[in-house]
Amino acid sequence: MRTISFKTSLGRRTFLKSTALTGAALAMPAIVSRGVLASSGEIDIMMWSDYLPESFVKGFSDKTGIKINFTGIGSNDEIINKLRATSGQGFDIVTPTVNRNPLWAELNLLQPFDMKRVPLDKVNPAMALGEAHWNFGGKGTHWLPHIWGTEGVAWRTDAFKPAGEFPSYYDIWDEANAGKTMGRAHSMMLGLGLGMERRGELPPGSIWAAYKEEAKMKEVWTKLTETAIAKKKNIKLLWNDADAQKNGLLNEGVIVGQTWDGPPIALKTAGEPVMYRAPVEGAMAWVDGLAMPVGAKNIDQIYAFIEAAYDAKLAGEAIKSHGYNSPVLGADKYGGEVYAKNFADAYPGDALAKLNPWPAEMPWYVKLRTEFVNKFMSA
Numbered sequence: 583m584r585t586i587s588f589k590t591s592l593g594r595r596t597f598l599k600s601t602a603l604t605g606a607a608l609a610m611p612a613i614v615s616r617g618v619l620a621s622s623g624e625i626d627i628m629m630w631s632d633y634l635p636e637s638f639v640k641g642f643s644d645k646t647g648i649k650i651n652f653t654g655i656g657s658n659d660e661i662i663n664k665l666r667a668t669s670g671q672g673f674d675i676v677t678p679t680v681n682r683n684p685l686w687a688e689l690n691l692l693q694p695f696d697m698k699r700v701p702l703d704k705v706n707p708a709m710a711l712g713e714a715h716w717n718f719g720g721k722g723t724h725w726l727p728h729i730w731g732t733e734g735v736a737w738r739t740d741a742f743k744p745a746g747e748f749p750s751y752y753d754i755w756d757e758a759n760a761g762k763t764m765g766r767a768h769s770m771m772l773g774l775g776l777g778m779e780r781r782g783e784l785p786p787g788s789i790w791a792a793y794k795e796e797a798k799m800k801e802v803w804t805k806l807t808e809t810a811i812a813k814k815k816n817i818k819l820l821w822n823d824a825d826a827q828k829n830g831l832l833n834e835g836v837i838v839g840q841t842w843d844g845p846p847i848a849l850k851t852a853g854e855p856v857m858y859r860a861p862v863e864g865a866m867a868w869v870d871g872l873a874m875p876v877g878a879k880n881i882d883q884i885y886a887f888i889e890a891a892y893d894a895k896l897a898g899e900a901i902k903s904h905g906y907n908s909p910v911l912g913a914d915k916y917g918g919e920v921y922a923k924n925f926a927d928a929y930p931g932d933a934l935a936k937l938n939p940w941p942a943e944m945p946w947y948v949k950l951r952t953e954f955v956n957k958f959m960s961a
Contacts, residue, residue: 625883628653628661629677630870632824632844633729635903642890648883656823658682665691671877674884677728680711680869681942687718688945692873694722699885702726704892709869709909715942716873725871728891731906732865732937733769734928736827736846740855741837747930748862752777754840755813764819764830764839768955769866773840774813775806776863776938783809793941796950803954811961820959831856847905847924858928864936865929869909 627634631654639650653673655661661676662685670691678686686692694717702710709727716725735749741762744753751773754763765773775789784805792799819830819839827845830836832854843865846858872891874884890896897908898916905924908914914921943951 623647623880623883624649624651625675625880625887626651626653626673627675627887628655628664628673629675630654630729630824631656632848632904633677633870633900633906635900637899637903638890638896641896641899642887645890646883646886648886650887654823656826662686662689662691665689665875668877670875673875674878674880675887676873676875677870678725678873679940680715680725680727680871681940683715683725684942684944685948686716686724686873691876692718692724693876693878694718694724695726695874695888696885697723700726700888701892704894704910706909706911711869712871716871725873726888727869727909728872729904729906730867730869730909731843732860732867732928733773733840733842734858734860734865735838736831736841736856736858737838738831738836738855739857744859746862748933749838749859750777750780751840751861751863752781753838753861755810755816757816759838760816761818762835762837763817764821764827764834764836764841765817766822766840767820767959768951770817770840771803771806771810771955771958772866773861773863774810775802778806778809780863790938790941793943793947796946799947799950803951807954807958810958814958814961842906843928844905847928848903850924850927851902851905851920858924860929860933860937864938865933867937867939 625648627650629652634650634652643649658679661678665673665676666689705727709730711727712723712725716723718724735751735753737744737749742759753759754765754770755774755777772789775784778784779786779788784802788802792802819826819834819836821827821830824842824845827839827841828849830839831846831849841858843858846856849856850858872888878884892910894910894912895916897910897913901908901913901917902921907925
């Protein structure tokens, strides 16, 4: 069993067993402290575009009087580039993905949280990874868990049917679906590689071995990029945010795509003929967090937001809307029957045990991957 590659001590099965049981134990009451209730003012948040549904924003504002100034983003690079441009000024909270810690450790754009003000006991311990992996220079925890999810395969149920119970990442590149598929360039190339491994076109374990050393990365991604370029004509749409994924399935003629879980599940919940499922190769799992830039100004409001984010009822209401999952203990109790059904549809059978936690991305890996992706994009 391969362990989570950003060097947690938890294996995939442990990570996901504790995740799946989040709502089965220790459901927390929906209580916001007097300190939060007494707060007011504003907070400037840069977050993934679909992470703050109206139900959460209204619940937070009603309880605290704090106004959220929201900047939506679609990639980790957007967060980094915006903070680099301002030397860490202009935002109180940003939302990096946990496996980007090697790069953030070098940037000096974040400050540690005062953990005495963070109710971390309300969070699934399997996802409380900040102290172990985001304690930069021994200065304290620079990251808190916020949302977790996966990247798998979504399809229109009225136009596509998987070959078996599970779809495959390779479906996005298959000639049979030419001109009717979509994905995000760098991760769909990764998905192609996993599909090639399953088909015997790459040695088993090649994709994950490429994260460990430059020579192996160049060897694997050279072949991967050659294959992706040869099949590029089969891809209709390249997306970079949640709205583009939804639009592809609704309006752009896409019948199957490699997507995050949230956007297609939100469409499914709204009654659209859309399904999302972990593929046969195993979905790629990630945890997005909360981090505090060095230029954060509204400190009391930051901790009020964290307390609200870790409120089981507010978190549960949010997952009803955005389609992702919460690390907050008891949140899925408030997600309701629709959330439970969507989760079961997305991860049937042994799908949870087969999830692939996204490995830590070293700066050299990101640089080389960008070069290969650019070669694919320009072909």
